[in-house]
Amino acid sequence: MKEALSYEVVDNLRKVMGTLPEEQPELKTDFKQLHKECEVTLEDHMCNPYKSMFVTSTSTWGDNEFKQKWPMTSPEGKLEVVKAVLTHNTLPQAREMVQFIFRVRGVPRWLFDYHTQVPFTSFMSIGCRDNNKSDVDIVTSNEINEKERKVFSRLKSLYSKALDTDQASWQSARSFLPQSYQHSYHFGQNLLSLVSMRGFNASGTFRKDDLKEESLHQLYIHVINAIYTKFPLIGGYLEMVINHEKRDEILENISNLKFEDLSNKDKELFYAE
Numbered sequence: 001m002k003e004a005l006s007y008e009v010v011d012n013l014r015k016v017m018g019t020l021p022e023e024q025p026e027l028k029t030d031f032k033q034l035h036k037e038c039e040v041t042l043e044d045h046m047c048n049p050y051k052s053m054f055v056t057s058t059s060t061w062g063d064n065e066f067k068q069k070w071p072m073t074s075p076e077g078k079l080e081v082v083k084a085v086l087t088h089n090t091l092p093q094a095r096e097m098v099q100f101i102f103r104v105r106g107v108p109r110w111l112f113d114y115h116t117q118v119p120f121t122s123f124m125s126i127g128c129r130d131n132n133k134s135d136v137d138i139v140t141s142n143e144i145n146e147k148e149r150k151v152f153s154r155l156k157s158l159y160s161k162a163l164d165t166d167q168a169s170w171q172s173a174r175s176f177l178p179q180s181y182q183h184s185y186h187f188g189q190n191l192l193s194l195v196s197m198r199g200f201n202a203s204g205t206f207r208k209d210d211l212k213e214e215s216l217h218q219l220y221i222h223v224i225n226a227i228y229t230k231f232p233l234i235g236g237y238l239e240m241v242i243n244h245e246k247r248d249e250i251l252e253n254i255s256n257l258k259f260e261d262l263s264n265k266d267k268e269l270f271y272a273e
Contacts, residue, residue, distance in 0.1 A: 011130070025135040027160040029153050032139045032182065034215060037106030040222035042230055043186065044101040048269050049231060053085045054078050057094040075270040076259045086237050087251050098191035098234075102223060103184070108139040110179040111219065114212045120193040125185035128174040134160045137182040141211055152178055191234065194223075197241045217242060232263040 046052050051070055058069045058081060070078065084090040104112075116123050138152045159176035197220060221242050228235025237254060240247040262270070 014130070024163065025132055027134045027156065029156045030137045031144065031149060031152070032106070032137050033143070034107060034111070034139050034141050035218060037137075037139055037182070038219060038222055039105045040219065040226050041103045041105075042100060042226040043103045045230065046098060048272055049098040049191070049234060050078065050082050050266070050269050051272065052097045053094045054081045056097045057081060057085050057091040060091065071273060075267070078270050079257070079259050079262070082233075083254055083257060087255050093192065095192035095195065096190050099188060100190070100194070100227065101186060101188045102226065103186050104219070105182075105184045106139065107183055107215075107219065108141075108180040109177075109183040111212070111215050112183050112185050113179070114216060115187070115219065118189070118193070118197065120190065122188040123185060124187075126183070127171075128177075129169070129171040132163065132170055133174070133177055133181060134163065136177075138178065138180050139182045140180055141215060152180065156181075191238075194238055195241060231266065231269075233257075233266045 085094045155178045162173040224238045240250045
C-alpha cells in the first residue's frame, strides 16, 4: 500500500503554492451577517451541458451502429431533445451527466455541516489542522447583541491561548471555536441532484421558519444565480428549486420554448460542434 504524504511534504507543497498559513496570525474577531457575506462562485463546469444531455439521451436511439447525432442535428432539433430531458419526457437521468463545481465563502461552519446532508453531492472543505483560525470572522444570521459578541470573542480567545501555550495542536484547539466562524469550501453537484433539492422536512420545500433551511435556501439562490450567468436556460429551469410553487409553470414555459427565445449565450452552445 502506498504511504500517505507526510505533513512535511504537504507543507512544502503548500509553500510552493503560496497557501502555507502563518504560524500565529493576530487574534481578531469581526462580526459579519450571512446575507451580506455569502458568496458562491461557479468554479468549474462542463464545456457544453446541452450537448451532454443531448448525446447521453440520444445514445439509446437507433441501431447497433452508433452514430454521433449532435453534428447531424439542427440547433432547433437539439433544443427539442434538451427540452424533453428537462421536462422528463425522455431519459431525465441524462441530467446526471451535467456536473458543476462551486466555491462557497462567507458562511458559518454550521451551515456547511448542514449542507453536507444533501445527497449525491461531494464536498471538499478547508480544514483546521493546518489552518490557524485566530483571525477568522464570526458570521451570524441576524444582528447580535453585545453579550453575544463577548461570548464569541471569549471562545476565540480561548482558542488562541491554547495555541500560544502549546497546550493543543491546531486541530485539537478547534474544540474552542464557535460553529459560527466563517468557513469556505467547494462542492460538486449534478443537475439532477440540483433540481431535486428540497428542504429536509415532510413538506418537501424549504421552511422559512427554520433557520438552517432558510439559510440553505438563501445559499442556493446564489448557486442558481451563478449557473444562470453562464447557462441561462438551465438557471431558469432551476428556479423551481427556490420557488417550488412555480414548478409547473416553469416546465410549461420550457415545453413551449422556441429557439429564437434563447439567450445568445445558449444559442452559441447549440450551434457549437
